Amino acid sequence: MSPLIEIRNARKKFMGTPVLDGITLSIEAGERIAMLGPNGAGKTTLVRSMLGFYHLDEGEIRVMGKDPIRDRVEVLRHIGFIPQLPPPVKLSLDELLMYIERSTGTPKGAVIAQAERMALDVKQHASKPFFKLSGGMKQKLLIAIALARRSRLFVFDEPTASLDPKARELFYRLLSDLDYDYSAIYITHRLEELEGLINRKIYMELGKVVEDEPIAT
Ligand SMILES: Nc1ncnc2c1ncn2[C@@H]1O[C@H](COP(=O)(O)OP(=O)(O)OP(=O)(O)O)[C@@H](O)[C@H]1O
The missing domain is CATH 3.40.50.300 (P-loop containing nucleotide triphosphate hydrolases)
Incomplete structure (x- = not known):
């Protein structure tokens, strides 16, 4: 191999x-x-x-x-990639998770559950554009997405x-x-x-x- x-x-x-x-x-x-x-x-x-x-x-x-x-x-x-500087995504968290679900088949609920385990309440910020999250919150969400994808x-x-x-x-x-x-x-x-x-x-x-x-x- x-x-x-x-x-x-x-x-x-x-x-x-x-x-x-x-x-x-x-x-x-x-x-x-x-x-x-x-x-x-x-x-x-x-x-x-x-x-x-x-x-x-x-x-x-x-x-x-x-x-x-x-x-x-x-x-x-x-591959689940977490960059050093998160990209300036304009989509809201809700839109972003829907996009990820459609493009990768990763259920939105799985990302939300992983985010909760990182102490990030996605639902509370659902309508906020990703780029307006704090640096740490962006990193938490990217980590949650990568882990939920089981890369x-x-x-x-x-x-x-x-x-x-x-x-x-x-x-x-x-x-x-x-x-x-x-x-x-x-x-x-x-x-x-x-x-x-x-x-x-x-x-x-x-x-x-x-x-x-x-x-x-
Ligand atoms: N897109 C780019 N255009 C021009 N120079 C670049 C570019 N990306 C990186 N460099 C240069 O390449 C070198 C290596 O950068 P790189 O980001 O790979 O280092 P690193 O080991 O990851 O550093 P750090 O620990 O600071 O993150 C640096 O001198 C940097 O300025």
Whole structure:
């Protein structure tokens, strides 16, 4: 079986500066990875390239055997992505959840139930545009959507950055409670928070992977 994600010699420059400098990585199903490294190391660029947001200058990425740019819809169908900065969606929460139900088959009620477990009352804000929620509320709703979809792979880009301590705790508890074999990539600056949730850590610096090791769970 092909790996979940296969990256071969990925290279990308932004304005002449290498941001991905020859990355080769293989990620198997069931791996739960902390992706670490200083600001600007290229972590977000790497995961966004896996999701088909960016074309590489050189090299190749395959996700579940597919090209994330050519087969983007198919690749994203299996991935729950929580971006670092939530997109400025103008739809109300009600409209957004209806749209998600229609496009992904994820029942609105399932998202509302997950949101409740993150201490977010969706019904109270149903007519509010998504972009008018607070940063933490946006993050909670995006987390609820990803979890309700029961994605095979979660890609979390600093998912707890805007969450208060209580919500952070709830988020990690929800992940621990998931009852199926998912894979995950967490971009984070707080490795200690992921204790018990990860089995591999990858450290990036200046567009390169400089450390890659398993973690006993
Ligand atoms: N769309 C873009 N256009 C130009 N430069 C970009 C773009 N996206 C990222 N960069 C640059 O690429 C470098 C790597 O950015 P990236 O967001 O991948 O880093 P990161 O490791 O995720 O950092 P952080 O921990 O701060 O989130 C930075 O120098 C950034 O300014």
